[in-house]
Amino acid sequence: xxxxxxxxxxxxxxxxxxxxxxxxxxxxxxxxxxxxxxxxxxxxxxxxxxxxxxxxxxxxxxxxxxxxxxxxxxxxxxxxxxxxxxxxxxxxxxxxxxxxxxxxxxxxxxxxxxxxxxxxxxxxxxx
Amino acid sequence: xxxxxxxxxxxxxxxxxxxxxxxxxxxxxxxxxxxxxxxxxxxxxxxxxxxxxxxxxxxxxxxxxxxxxxxxxxxxxxxxxxxxxxxxxxxxxxxxxxxxxxxxxxxxxxxxxxxxxxxxxxxxxxxxxxxxxxxxxxxxxxxxxxxxxxxxxxxxxxxxxxxxxxxxxxxxxxxxxxxxxxxxxxxxxxxxxxxxxxxxxxxxxxxxxxxxxxxxxxxxxxxxxxxxxxxxxxxxxxxxxxxxxxxxxxxxxxxxxxxxxxxxxxxxxxxxxxxxxxxxxxxxxxxxxxxxxxxxxxxxxxxxxxxxxxxxxxxxxxxxxxxxxxxxxxxxxxxxxxxxxxxxxxxxxxxxxxxxxxxxxxxxxxxxxxxxxx
Numbered sequence: 001x002x003x004x005x006x007x008x009x010x011x012x013x014x015x016x017x018x019x020x021x022x023x024x025x026x027x028x029x030x031x032x033x034x035x036x037x038x039x040x041x042x043x044x045x046x047x048x049x050x051x052x053x054x055x056x057x058x059x060x061x062x063x064x065x066x067x068x069x070x071x072x073x074x075x076x077x078x079x080x081x082x083x084x085x086x087x088x089x090x091x092x093x094x095x096x097x098x099x100x101x102x103x104x105x106x107x108x109x110x111x112x113x114x115x116x117x118x119x120x121x122x123x124x125x126x127x
Numbered sequence: 128x129x130x131x132x133x134x135x136x137x138x139x140x141x142x143x144x145x146x147x148x149x150x151x152x153x154x155x156x157x158x159x160x161x162x163x164x165x166x167x168x169x170x171x172x173x174x175x176x177x178x179x180x181x182x183x184x185x186x187x188x189x190x191x192x193x194x195x196x197x198x199x200x201x202x203x204x205x206x207x208x209x210x211x212x213x214x215x216x217x218x219x220x221x222x223x224x225x226x227x228x229x230x231x232x233x234x235x236x237x238x239x240x241x242x243x244x245x246x247x248x249x250x251x252x253x254x255x256x257x258x259x260x261x262x263x264x265x266x267x268x269x270x271x272x273x274x275x276x277x278x279x280x281x282x283x284x285x286x287x288x289x290x291x292x293x294x295x296x297x298x299x300x301x302x303x304x305x306x307x308x309x310x311x312x313x314x315x316x317x318x319x320x321x322x323x324x325x326x327x328x329x330x331x332x333x334x335x336x337x338x339x340x341x342x343x344x345x346x347x348x349x350x351x352x353x354x355x356x357x358x359x360x361x362x363x364x365x366x367x368x369x370x371x372x373x374x375x376x377x378x379x380x381x382x383x384x385x386x387x388x389x390x391x392x393x394x395x396x397x398x399x400x401x402x403x404x405x406x407x408x409x410x411x412x413x414x415x416x417x418x419x420x421x422x423x424x425x426x427x428x429x430x431x432x433x434x435x436x437x438x439x440x441x442x443x444x445x446x447x448x449x450x451x452x453x454x455x456x457x458x459x460x461x462x463x464x465x466x467x468x469x470x471x472x473x474x475x476x477x478x479x480x481x482x483x484x485x486x487x488x489x490x491x492x493x494x495x496x497x498x499x500x501x
Contacts, residue, residue, distance in 0.1 A: 038158065039158075039163045044482075062423065062424060064359070064424070067424070067426075
């Protein structure tokens with residue numbers, strides 16, 4: 001049973017998004033995703049300043065098993081990336097919703113997170 | 128997954144958190160907790176693997192030694208009771224049918240351990256060639272379970288469960304004895320590069336033995352280890368895996384296993400003519416081992432590019448070395464493009480393209496990590 005926090009929003013492609021009080025949105029991959037991938041060995045994220053379209057590939061998460069694309073849950077500009085993952089990608093396995101975050105976006109549409117799945121809807125997908 | 132074959136420990140794995148996957152038609156645990164952590168446990172303390180999917184074959188009869196020396200490339204005549212031999216067996220072309228362990232239990236009494244994915248093919252091959260010899264070939268694969276306990280603490284753990292004097296059993300030797308009350312062929316062999324044992328025992332005893340080993344190993348830091356760690360451990364040690372470094376098209380000479388090919392053993396063997404010619408003329412392609420200094424895994428089938436950018440071969444195995452924290456692997460490349468390890472000419476290195484990033488392959492003589500001398 002994977003952990004699906006109630007206060008987050010989710011994309012069908014297994015990224016989560018958290019609307020922060022400063023108007024940015026933090027993005028990572030879900031507990032279900034990290035568990036399916038197994039030991040994560042490499043995370044590639046875009047540069048700060050990159051602009052992403054909704055659904056666009058923004059990076060790669062690689063495990064011993066396979067490399068998988070990461071998809072932007074919404075359009076926006078990258079304002080921060082988690083540089084710690086470069087040397088410690090296994091953080092995503094250990095703490096997918098906290099220390100394992102991947103990037104922060106300034107969303108093009110401030111309400112974009114609302115159109116993502118809520119925890120109950122995502123639980124049906126990743127139950 | 129209903130058609131997958133199961134070892135006697137399938138439910139035991141599930142109960143211990145094993146993640147079961149299809150491996151060569153077998154439902155096997157790829158990992159329990161973490162491939163990387165299981166790998167490190169084997170290098171630092173000990174790991175317990177179920178490798179009961181491996182095949183076992185009895186070869187018995189007056190011609191057994193003569194037959195096996197015809198079948199395999201290494202020299203079976205060097206064996207004495209209690210000694211184990213690693214050898215490829217080849218096609219007439221020099222390509223490999225399989226690699227196996229040969230155990231000499233007593234006069235005219237040999238025991239083979241073969242790869243799970245090759246059991247049917249190997250048995251057909253062995254039986255076809257046995258027809259001209261006074262031997263009986265018996266498939267014992269279903270009768271045996273096989274547990275491998277590997278790592279620097281393996282000997283202490285097994286010793287705590289047996290009266291057999293393991294100190295007298297050297298690397299690539301075996302004895303018969305009881306471990307936790309279970310009769311075992313206790314073989315000081317493995318596929319990790321570490322000290323350790325492979326315990327062949329009756330399939331019906333597997334859970335008894337697995338429980339006993341796990342309990343005895345707990346104070347030593349023993350971890351259950353799956354096939355994921357088994358693969359990264361063998362690659363770090365530089366051991367070949369059938370279907371990767373050795374195949375029907377890649378001879379032991381091309382794979383860097385020349386030490387297992389005894390052209391002058393005084394017995395003709397299948398593939399000898401082709402291997403003599405290959406040794407004389409040089410292999411057309413060679414297996415090289417590499418690391419990249421980067422964490423991105425260079426996966427099997429990735430094209431290997433020569434200094435001019437043309438494809439000169441393909442990666443055959445690739446993973447992240449949990450000990451080095453960088454990508455390691457092996458590649459089958461055109462011999463004239465294969466640099467030597469530590470060659471100063473690596474100013475013109477082989478490269479791979481990983482999602483648009485060009486990475487140099489640093490050619491390495493394995494093992495990738497320092498292993499204790501056996």
